[in-house]
Amino acid sequence: QVQLVESGGGLVQAGGSLRLSCAASGRSFSSYAVGWFRRAPGKEREFVAAMRGVSTTVYADSVKGRVTISRDNAKNTLYLQMISPKPEDTAVYYCAASPRAGWLLKPSEVDFGSWGQGTQVTVSS
DSSP states (O other): OOOOEEEOOOOEEEEEEEEEEEESSSGGGSSSSEEEEEEETSEEEEEEEEEEEEEEEEEOTTTTTTEEEEETTTTTTTEEEESSSGGGGGGGEEEEEEESSSSSSSOOGGGGGEEEEOOEEEEEO
């Protein structure tokens, strides 16, 4: 297990950009599969983006083309970059990690055993 702490949330204007960070503890983080999920008000938590290895990525259709997931293993940090955010992107964003990538096409919550506490992102119109 690794411990995860998100940062970078806040209020952002629609059409702007934002970058979320997720700092991880643990010596094996570089080998972990990682992901981002979000929970909008009144909705279930949903998948946003995930990465296995150093370059294999998958994105939710709702954010594809606007979001980039990346990692810096030297810093034990995961990132989520979003351009042109929309009000419907308003949610609490969570980073997640797993020792192995258990999914075939797109991951779900059950594929991850370590979670951060979440960071609020509010997009104003």
